[in-house]
Amino acid sequence: MQKKPIYIGIAIVLSLLAIFYFFSRGGVEEGFEIMAKVNQGDFRVEITTSGELQALNSVEILGPSEARRYRVGNITIESMVDEGTIVKQGDFIASLDRTELFGRLEDRRIDLEQNKALYEQTQLDTSLVLRQERDNLINMEYEVGAMKLILDQSQYEPPAIIKQNEYNYEKAKRDLEQAKERYRIKTLQEKARMVEVSARLREVQLEVSQIEEVLKKFTVTAPQNGMVIYYQGRGGKIKEGSQISSWNPVVATLPDLSSMQSVTYVNEVDIRKVKSGQKVELGLDAFPERNYTGEVLKVANVGQQRPNSDAKVFEVIIKVNESDASMRPSMTTSNTIIIEKLENVLYVPLEAINVMNDSVNYVFLENKKKQEVKLGLANANDIVIEMGLSEGQEVYLSTPAWSENTSITLLEELNGKRNPELDFSVPITDSEIQTMNTSKNGRIRNQ
Incomplete structure (x- = not known):
């Protein structure tokens, strides 16, 4: 009785071996x-790829590009709204570090105070100098009058005295003319000094006001309604704690969600089949029940090598015909490019x-x-x-x-x-x- 299970096991194994031999020898060649x-x-001849949604058009949200005028190169983002936030025009987007530009502003404010003091001092000096010149002219005019009176009263004097009085009168008139010319020149000089000092004061005042206006732009707001998408820089996405350059001060973008495109890549074997204008059927991985249509907008002329791949691929831009509130940038799409239809x-x-x-x-x-x-x-x-x-x-x-x-x-x-x-x-x-x-x-x- 104990050997019965052993016999059953052997029988099963032999049966399996017989079945395997039957099939391997073609026992069902005619039936299967x-x-x-x-x-x-x-x-249809088609090429299927996956892509990523992007806005066909987008508005860049910029920080203060004017900061480079004041030798501020890199600016740190202190705080920033979350990516994907829906904002309205004028809403807060980000706050930038003002420390470096505040230092420039304080330097200019010191210059402004110094130039104001210089302007007031120059005003006082000019007033004193010109007043002295005017007083001198008045005295000269009195001197000319006195010499004229002496000459008139010496008509009965000897000729030598009359001649001397005439010389004194002429000399007084000549001194008066020279004093008038000197006053004119002095007035021009003092006016030029005031113009120079005033120009320098206005320049520093303007610079201070401009820096103050630039500092206001360190609080970045939305230029229009939209969804905030972080900007993809060389070092990755620009986010809170990142630095932006004053030469390319893009903080984020506001895509136009009413017009979308799918960016996909086609391998070098199939790219010769893809042409601008070809119809495309699209789907969203996030909403598989929804279907869309599109059209090949652009095919890259130069290939590239994608990360973690040895194959060369070419970028293909597909315009999405429909507009849907469900579409969001960076969503994954399935793209079926219709090469030919018979x-x-x-x-x-x-x-x-x-x-x-x-x-x-x-x-x-x-x-x-x-x-x-x-x-x-x-x-x-x-x-x-x-x-x-x-x-x-x-x-x-x-x-x-x-x-x-x-x-x-x-x-x-x-x-x-x-x-x-x-x-x-x-x-x-x-x-x-x-x-x-x-x-x-x-x-x-x-x-």
Whole structure:
């Protein structure tokens, strides 16, 4: 009784071995071949890729580019709203570190106070100098009058005294004219000094006010309504704690969500098939139930190597035709680029096609015949049959057991159009092909 389970186990093992041997020896060769029908209908050649949504147009949110005028190179972002925040025009976006520019402002304010003091001092000096010159002119005019009176009263004096009084009068008039000219020149000089001091004061005042205006821009606000998307810089996304350059002070972007595009990459093998204007069917991984349409907008002329990949790819920009509030930048899209579309054609699975010597394409028919076919366009799964089959026929997807020593029925329409070295116009069996392959002068060479 104890040996009964052992016998049962041995029997099971032997049964399994028998089944395996039966199948490996082709015991079901005739019953388990996979077949497919020749279908007729619309046929599409397409390329499927995944992409990333981006806004077709976006507005950059800028920090104070004017900061570079005051030798402020890099600015640190102290605080910033979360990415994806919906904002309205004028809403807070980010606050930037003002420390360095505050130092520049304090220096200019000190200059402003010094220039104000210099302006007031120059005003006082000018007033004193010109007042002295005016007083001197008044005294000169009195002197001329006195000399004129003396001359008038000396008409009865000796001629020598009259002559002396005339000289004194003329000298007084000449001194008065010289004093007037000196006053004119002095006025111009003092006016020039005031203009120079005033210009310098206005320059420093303007610079102080400009720095104060620039400091206001260190609180960055939204230029319009939209969704905040962090800017992708060389070192990664610009976020709180990052530094921006005053030469490229982009803090974030506000994409126009009403017009979107999908950025995808096509490998170098398929890129020759992709052209601008081709139709595209799109889907969102986040919302698989929704379908959209698009159009190839741009195909890159130069390839690039993607990270962690040895294959070269080309960037393809696809414009999304529809507008949907569900679409967000950076969402993953599935893109089906329709390369070509044929209507009402025959096609079979790619697995049904057999090739002999790169010259003859044929299929195995359900009536145990080999039939040559003329092929057309192919996609990832099926291939168009231009000649040799009809709708509803069944073909084998694998090589059947009866394939040996079965001749290929050739298409008369292809006579003379095959490879000249391999062309033939009568059916040839597999055994005849084997015989020909043994001879260097045979008409057919194996692949």
